[in-house]
Amino acid sequence: MDSQALNHQFATHSHSQPLSDLDRQTLRQLAQIHGTPLLVLNLKRVDEQYQRLQAALPGVKLFYAVKALAHPALLMRLNQLGGHFDLATAGEVNMVRDLGIVAERCIHTHPIKKDSEIREALDFGCTRFVVDNLAEVDKFVPYKDRVQLIVRVSYRSQDAVVDLSRKFGCALEELHTLLEHAQTQGLTIHGLSFHVGSQSGSPAAHVKAIEASIEAMRTFDQIDWKWLDIGGGFPVSYQTPVMEIEDFCAPIREALAQVPENIEIWAEPGRYIAAPSMVELLCVMGRARRGTRMWYYLDDGVYGALSGQIYDHALYPICLLEPREDDLQPSVLAGPTCDSIDVIDEDIDLPELQIGDLLVARMMGAYTLASATEFNFYPKPQVVVVEDLSQPGG
Ligand SMILES: Cc1ncc(COP(=O)(O)O)c(C=O)c1O
Known part of the structure; x- marks a missing residue:
């Protein structure tokens, strides 16, 4: 050659x-x-990624998934930019607490937690938690007056490099049982969430999941819905180029336009920012x-x-x-x-x-x-x- x-x-x-x-x-x-x-x-790049994603998803609250890279300088920079934080473990809770990040800016998104981890997050002041199964719902009964729950639903995607809906998320058909059980236990549910998978090759799975979430919120209208969390999955170009984030988010924005106005939209980007x-x-x-x-x-x-x-x-x-x-x-x-x-x-x-x-x-x-x-x-x-x-x- x-x-x-x-x-x-x-x-x-x-x-x-x-x-x-x-x-x-x-x-x-x-x-x-x-x-x-x-x-x-490179902190300038953190600014650029955060601002570019925020511009592509106007009005969406961005909770940075700390697991992607939990470096204090990155977290502090996002905090200064007005970012929010997606925490999954007691270690992540302690890290943001030590940095002086306030709990009101945090959600706890791990669908499976030890009781000690729930208590640690609550001691910090984080009160919004993700659940995706009956046993997890039961763990919150002792804290029912202090927590608001978000139910994660599984939407499988062929397009994502890392499938995150295999291991977590309740099936859409099980949502009814889960919501009913939580309500019977006196728990407050305010949100639905999903994660279609990391490094998603197309926005199609997000769009489908948003549409299904809107439908579910309509169906279960006895719930006081406040939040829809569309997870992460926003892709970046490694050796192979991917869609520009503006193109990736355009159909997502269109789907989100159908969400009732009183519902706050959240996302949990990790990779795209880090x-x-x-x-x-x-x-x-x-x-x-x-x-x-x-x-x-x-x-x-x-x-x-x-x-x-x-x-x-x-x-x-x-x-x-x-x-x-x-x-x-x-x-x-x-x-x-x-x-x-x-x-x-x-x-x-x-x-x-x-x-x-x-x-x-x-x-x-x-x-x-x-x-x-x-x-x-x-x-x-x-x-x-x-x-x-x-x-x-x-
Ligand atoms: C619950 C949750 N949220 C957000 C993320 C971040 O996803 P991504 O890096 O694709 O944005 C992950 C990744 O594992 C996750 O498990």
Whole structure:
């Protein structure tokens, strides 16, 4: 294969928006100061993602799903922007409480909780909880005067990379039994919610679920409905481009126009806000020719921040920090641990790399550090926070 064709292949493997010279300059400086592997959290990008999603879904209250990336700087920035927070565990409750975020801005969305977790959230002051089954409803009976419940319904989607309606959500046909049971127990229900799945390929599942929710609210009109929570699922472009968020949200907005005016609409975006806000700098720490391919061993891999390749099925766009015109050759990028599953990309065309060369993995904010381990005693990558990646000095 000639060098031009290979260069083209490498380009398509990279993200569609190349790193700017200023981005590269800042990243180079950060690597010199902090070493690698290094995650760089870019707060300007947090602003942009939040504001862009809010503009695409006007009037919708955005509860950031803390599980995607629970970094204090990110949470504080969203708090300043007027954001709200979707919490799922006692650990997440404690984190937002320690940051001074007020409970009125939070909802608890995990459909399965221990009693101790319910009490911890209530002590914090969070009173809005998701349920999706009878046993969970019963857990709230001791607290019935202090809680308002949201019932999560399952809507399966073929389009989502991560199916979140298999494990959670009651079937639409079971809603009647659940609502009746909660009412009999003297519990207050004010909301319906769903999550059609993460990294959704099209808005069709959201639209269908919104329509079904409106219908359900009409059917069960004895309930004092106040909230409709449309979950997360808003997609970002990794190696493969996805719909622009404005196009993705247009049909959702149209469907939401049919929701009665007194109902507040909520969403729980995690990935859309966090993913583009962080990049990772990695360094080549070893190289070997094995058969026809060059193997490059990087200082982080699928046991570290690239764990999202395993758990989240994401393929991050990876490029060289310093672009080169050299011929490309079939290469493998591997992580540093002793396990053979720790391979990042088996089929990437790269110029010949040397030990010490730096690579940049992008779209590394969501479900990356969150699921990183310290297998082999490799510590999780350090995070540095910059106000604006394109400003030298951070
Ligand atoms: C209950 C709940 N809400 C919100 C999210 C965030 O979803 P996404 O990252 O697709 O926006 C998740 C993801 O797992 C979730 O489980």
